[in-house]
Amino acid sequence: MTLVSQLSNPRSYAVIGTGALGGFYGAKLQKSGLDVHFLLRSDYDWVSQHGLQIESVWGDFQLPQVPAYNNPQKMPPCDVVIVAIKSTENHLLPQILPPVLKPDGVVLVLQNGLGIEPEIAEIVGNHRVLGGICVICSNKIKPGYIRHLDYGMMKLAEYNHNYQSGGITPRLQQIGEDFKKAGVPLDIAEDLLSIRWEKLVWNIPYNGLSVVLNARTDQMMSNPATRVLVEEIMGEVLEGAKGCDRFLEREIINQMLSHTETMTPYKTSMKIDYDQRRPLEIDAILGNPLKMATAGGVHLPRIQMLYQQLKFLDTQNCP
Ligand SMILES: NC(=O)C1=CN([C@@H]2O[C@H](COP(=O)(O)OP(=O)(O)OC[C@H]3O[C@@H](n4cnc5c(N)ncnc54)[C@H](OP(=O)(O)O)[C@@H]3O)[C@@H](O)[C@H]2O)C=CC1
Numbered sequence: 001m002t003l004v005s006q007l008s009n010p011r012s013y014a015v016i017g018t019g020a021l022g023g024f025y026g027a028k029l030q031k032s033g034l035d036v037h038f039l040l041r042s043d044y045d046w047v048s049q050h051g052l053q054i055e056s057v058w059g060d061f062q063l064p065q066v067p068a069y070n071n072p073q074k075m076p077p078c079d080v081v082i083v084a085i086k087s088t089e090n091h092l093l094p095q096i097l098p099p100v101l102k103p104d105g106v107v108l109v110l111q112n113g114l115g116i117e118p119e120i121a122e123i124v125g126n127h128r129v130l131g132g133i134c135v136i137c138s139n140k141i142k143p144g145y146i147r148h149l150d151y152g153m154m155k156l157a158e159y160n161h162n163y164q165s166g167g168i169t170p171r172l173q174q175i176g177e178d179f180k181k182a183g184v185p186l187d188i189a190e191d192l193l194s195i196r197w198e199k200l201v202w203n204i205p206y207n208g209l210s211v212v213l214n215a216r217t218d219q220m221m222s223n224p225a226t227r228v229l230v231e232e233i234m235g236e237v238l239e240g241a242k243g244c245d246r247f248l249e250r251e252i253i254n255q256m257l258s259h260t261e262t263m264t265p266y267k268t269s270m271k272i273d274y275d276q277r278r279p280l281e282i283d284a285i286l287g288n289p290l291k292m293a294t295a296g297g298v299h300l301p302r303i304q305m306l307y308q309q310l311k312f313l314d315t316q317n318c319p
């Protein structure tokens, strides 16, 4: 049984990175009445004056005033610190997280990919990290303006050393309740590593191929050659999970393929980053899963090749 801290009631939240993801979920939490503090970078001046505007398939709303900060030292320590910057910026977290976290507070990692929670546990200590996957299509289209296009559900779990299953803790349930009260569909899970691999079944093929092939989801699905490629890469993700002793049902592949076929044509977040000449989240989404699979004795040749191609394109794009 993991020894975990108790959180205050009600809980205060800090959002590190008020973009498409953090801005949307943070705004939902603030709208539900919780105390939420937003860390921003380039949008700080705008958001501190005008607040946040959310255009959402669940209903538009505006928060004319939000507690906005451009310096983590000026933020009050919070119970739950949500990490929602791109993982390419995570080298900044050793400076950002300590002042924002209450002594008994926890960090909730909502970024895509794998292998981030152990890095954060190094900064804030063990038993103070939770992780979550977000199935949401959201974009920040201008300062303080977030467009939530589709989906929105989350799965949250405790992080335990080496991704051992963390079980369901009271604090995990409390945080889950906060999101549910804010109108976010949510599951809590016992095993973070399983849900992270499950999300990678989508992110590894679609995010990676969208950049290499310069394609949207509908284009990848309508061409027989790329549809098969997506399916084969998904199969490799399941093999990678097996290398970490996590066994995902093969049915998940059919579910994700048919789901993507019916989804509105979508430009993945990695493709948006590429087009805007921002660094790509290659290490979190492909590199770390490859390392963990290799450590488990599993070789994933298609994903390895995709990783190498992306590394090349990323270096050309953002020298
Ligand atoms: N968008 C989506 O639908 C989904 C995103 N994700 C994951 O969520 C994570 C966040 O992605 P997303 O929200 O799309 O990205 P965005 O780029 O929209 O948001 C990140 C925000 O963090 C800000 N930021 C970066 N560094 C700092 C800093 N040092 N201090 C303060 N703010 C900072 C950026 O500010 P600036 O404008 O200055 O760069 C930006 O506004 C990624 O890991 C992504 O893969 C997962 C599922 C879906």
Ligand SMILES: CC(C)(CO)C(=O)C(=O)O
Pocket: 112, 134, 135, 136, 137, 202, 203, 207, 266, 267, 268, 269, 270
């Ligand atoms: C799966 C999806 C589209 C939404 O969660 C996503 O994670 C992304 O574009 O990176």
